Amino acid sequence: MFLALLAGAVFATALGVVYTQHQARKSFVELQALQAIRDELNIEWGRLQLEQSTWATHGRIEMIARDKLEMMIPPPDAVVLVKP
Numbered sequence: 001m002f003l004a005l006l007a008g009a010v011f012a013t014a015l016g017v018v019y020t021q022h023q024a025r026k027s028f029v030e031l032q033a034l035q036a037i038r039d040e041l042n043i044e045w046g047r048l049q050l051e052q053s054t055w056a057t058h059g060r061i062e063m064i065a066r067d068k069l070e071m072m073i074p075p076p077d078a079v080v081l082v083k084p
Helices: 002-055 058-067
Strands: none
């Protein structure tokens, strides 16, 4: 009787180890997939930051102000300085 109980406990423990190992492997695969997604998002984020810095250069903003908004630098005699 004791031997059968002990064999049952060993069998249950073995099943527990197999199940735990399987869960650990599934979790590791999921972790690797999430890390790959993170890496792709980091690459895209860097590309978007580079694009934003390109769109916000002073030369480009000045060109848009001149061409689309028809803005220009005022002549020096039209500039008025206000002193506090």
